[in-house]
């Protein structure tokens with residue numbers, strides 16, 4: 001059992017959905033500008049970019065890629081990690097999670113208390129509905145600048161552990177947001193991360209600098225909207 005703890009950003013978007021950065025730019029940024037050991041590329045409704053990133057891993061020693069997808073389920077966004085094929089959008093949460101687990105993946109409820117604009121579960125429904133599905137982890141910290149209140153609520157609700165692993169991610173759509181939210185895990189490889197998630201010992205963490213991230217998003221938002229228009233099927237906020 002490794003003693004050292006490392007950082008993983010488990011929620012990153014690329015140009016393959018509505019992120020502004022290309023996969024090679026993301027790999028370059030992570031390896032030269034961050035201390036992340038593992039990243040998950042989680043584009044909306046496709047693993048295309050994540051597979052591309054995985055194929056570049058050898059060029060960036062010290063950074064491991066987990067193939068992920070942010071799937072638009074009927075109830076909201078669900079992150080699937082350790083995937084080998086696309087999970088389609090538009091299914092119930094239970095069916096989405098079943099598809100993730102059928103291919104050996106891990107299902108994480110993304111930004112559980114975000115408002116409807118993000119297409120997720122919503123304040124009122126979450127408490128009732130979470131009991132109906134068995135997922136593996138909950139994203140209790142998401143550094144998207146709009147989610148300050150939602151993060152606080154998630155942290156409060158899930159403090160103390162309820163049989164789920166806690167994760168943090170940046171939900172980065174621009175390079176400089178990468179790593180601003182992250183997950184601490186024991187070890188330093190994608191396999192270690194998986195074990196840490198299985199043992200429910202991960203921790204969700206945040207970097208300081210929320211205001212500057214928010215400002216960066218604000219000025220890049222028109223570009224993110226244009227990128228969404230390029231991938232309309234993948235980026236529809238809800239189904």
Ligand SMILES: [Zn+2]
Pocket residue numbers: 070077110111118
């Ligand atoms: Zn989302």
Ligand SMILES: [Zn+2]
Pocket residue numbers: 011013070171
């Ligand atoms: Zn996202």
